Amino acid sequence: MSNASTNTSKKTDEVAIQLNGVHKWYGQFHVLKNINLNVQRGERIVICGPSGSGKSTLIRCINRLEEHQQGDIIVDNIELTGNLKNIDAIRREVGMCFQHFNLFPHLSVLENCTLAPIWVRKMPKKEAEEIAMHYLERVKIPDQAAKFPGQLSGGQQQRVAIARSLCMNPRIMLFDEPTSALDPEMIAEVLDTMIELAETGMTMLCVTHEMGFARKVADRVIFMDGGEIIEQNEPEEFFNNPQSERTQKFLSQILAH
Amino acid sequence: MSAETAQNARGSGGASLFSDQRFRSLFFQALVIGLLGAFLVFIVYNTAHNIEKRGIQTGFAFLDAAAGYDIAISPFMEYTATHTHGRVFLVGLFNTLLVSFLGIIAATFLGVFLGVLRLSPNWLVSRIVYCYVEFTRNVPLLLQILLWYAIFLALPAVKQSITMFNDIIILNKRGLIVPEPLPGDGFMLVPVALVLALFASIFFARWAKKTQAATGKIYPVFMTNTAMIIGLPLLAFAVTGFPLDFAYAELKGFNFKGGVVIKPEFTALWFALSLYTAAFISETVRAGIQSVSHGQTEASEALGLRPSWTMRLIILPQALRVIIPPMTSQYLNLTKNSSLAVAIGYPDIVQSFGGVTLNQTGQAIEVIFITMLVYLTISLLISGFMNWYNNRVSLVER
């Protein structure tokens, strides 16, 4: 049953992301409470927790889709402040996949992938297309390059979204519930892609409820509730021996069926 | 197939013919045609009778008869009272097209501007635009036309004209008087330069796109082209030694002589149409931009695209699909609404041809028929364009 053997950690000692005492409020609502988290380069982290626990907000703060109000977030030695240059620099290094893919419907799959390299990395079109095709091959849909997102299945769309992020050659990837909008048979193909990505040594932060995936690839599983990190541990330990009562309850609910 | 045979069998089997679906449909349509035909015969008979009794002429001969009345505004062709009703038609048509065209341009610029302001993160600005839009949309256009006309007529009389910029622009109740441009030798170079600049900017845009594809270098196309389109004609103008004179208006006796007089009827109609339609267009623009989901912006930002690129590459192409169809119908509305010119005496087609000519000749049927035909043609042309555009955009889409 143990999948730990496949877990070939590429974790290093270098710090990729550092969160110190991060707080965030939506109006009067306290969403993130004193979050302290260090992510090593090459580390794969899975964040889980009940809905409304602040896990999506947490990773959206890392590339500044949400603004935090207290504490420090340091990504790749760049501190996230209101400074637009810093935000640009961080977004260039951090890729993100969304729950609803957010592909650009008016652009073809290939154009979706080449857009950012051309405009942000100022890459010649041909080079950008070569890179895009390379990553589309890696997510196993090079034959769909000329199609439009609306013509693809959900699983294919999410794989395009992953390829699109990879084209920017990011050092860190964020996944915001990448499989929760998918039909069961499509979840596997996306997870396979993510596992392959994990094996390349990419630093990954995934918000997901796919516990099998967590066991297989995560270096660390984080459980959040009520805007706090309640518990974090290596997957084996986390699943087999959860410390807090809330974690136990959550795991029993999610693994019940 | 089997159901059909079954039904036929039953139909021929003696049951009422009326239960046969096809027969019933045919019968019903025949009935409609019959009723419509009877109605038409009734109307045509009455009309023929009434026309004969009232001694109204028929046919289109009146188009060649002298109109016998003056039209105050005819910027495109000579017109005097001795010209024919046919000429009146043309003058009216051009006046309709003129005010519609200028109205569409003004309404588009203002509407897009207001729509963008409405989406401004600045609460105060967005609220001001909201109030403007709500107020303009909820007051009848006719009232707005009358109000603007009253305002322009309430301007001072000729003797007390408001003058601006050292008597160059004169404003009084008879209209807005601006200097008449008198192009001198070599002025032709300016429009030539403009055309050249337009071609050059198209060329530059293509070249920049190609170069970006080849080397990745991004050029400021918009800024360069704007500078070129404005700068080149100016340069030509300066090189030829500013060959443009103006005939300024001068007060002679009771009125101004010289210059171009823009009548208050035109200005009032143009203002009212543009401001009214701009309110609707701004809502269209706002709705179009908001129709692009926030996820698109987030994805674009997460990829590191700057806000201005996100707007240009992601949001606008998607928003335009939503904006263009209602925008065209706003243009159509503006053109149809320009017929309210009749209320303040701007000689568009409805006021001059559909109004005065109708009353003089009494040939209501012909005149109204022609007038309606004009609007129908414009409508068909504009909706034809819209269909073409929609097809094109959806082809790019899929």
Add this chain to the structure above:
Amino acid sequence: MSVTEQQYAPGEHPDLPPPLGEAGLIAWFKKRLFSSVGNTILTLVAVFFLYHVLSAIIFWTLTGATFTGETKADCDLGGACWLVIGDRFHQFMYGLYPTDQYWRPNLTFILMVVAIVPVLFDNIPHRGKFLLFSAIFPFIAFYLLSGGWGLETVDTDEWGGLLLTLVLGVTGIVASLPIGIVLALGRRSNMPIVRTLCVCFIEFIRGVPLITILFMASNMLPLFLPEGVNFDKLLRALIGVALFSSAYMAEVIRGGLQAIPKGQYEGADAMGLSYWQSMRLIILPQALRIVIPGIVNTFIGLYKDTTLVSIIGLFDLIGIGLVAVADVKWRGLAPETYAFIALLFFISCFAMSRYSLWLENKLHTGHKR
């Protein structure tokens, strides 16, 4: 960040209020008005603009305006001269309706409110009975306003002002709904002749301006009628307005018909209902429900468009306004007159558009559930 964070056990961190300036009024001001240099400049420009416009409006309409007096000479404060409104207020409301009969339009108006409320709101008690009243209201109103059978007859030439505007608007909507439904069904019918006729009619009406239709109604209609039959001016205008609005109504209703899922049509067929039964019992109730906001919006447009009848010589609000403006006694008071009429229209149209928006939201949430 020098403040040391108090440590809590995991899961025990309380909800804290956001730091000062990050939420509440101050944050709102910071975010919505002064978030950047550009935004601050925009705010200042807006405040400057607002100050000037508002102070000019307040001066003209209130502080510098004249409310009491007899003649135009009394208006010497520099602002608006509202005396013209007071002088002609009755005309603005009733036109030339006989003074001693004002109770009839007043009563009609009250009954109209009673008739409209159950149509607008579906949560009032005994709605069914009230709706029955709404259905017969147009006949009561016609009797009350025009007279006969014991009431003094009032010629439609004497109707005017707000009264006439309401008559035109209400008749327009009441007539255009059934015609619009028939046209919309016709346009979706699979009988080619019926469909073609409906399409031609709808597209023709929508392709020409209302004023040409009114010209047609006032100039051509008399020619179409047999000798001796004469429609009065109001009836002719009403026919024009009804034709015009029914074409637009048809398109709104067609939108609703198209939004009904195919399964509903199939379900009705499968139950063995005839065409008219399935339309009446299954399709139309749903389709009309969806398009009520659209109908209200069409009505707002129609209500504003009724002002065009002033061009063919009826004395609706604008027609009365034109008379008032032409009055030598009140010469030059056009802005006041038009502003007053604009206010009347704004209040009613804005209220209707708010209602339509409210309905839309209600329908939306109903759909989600």
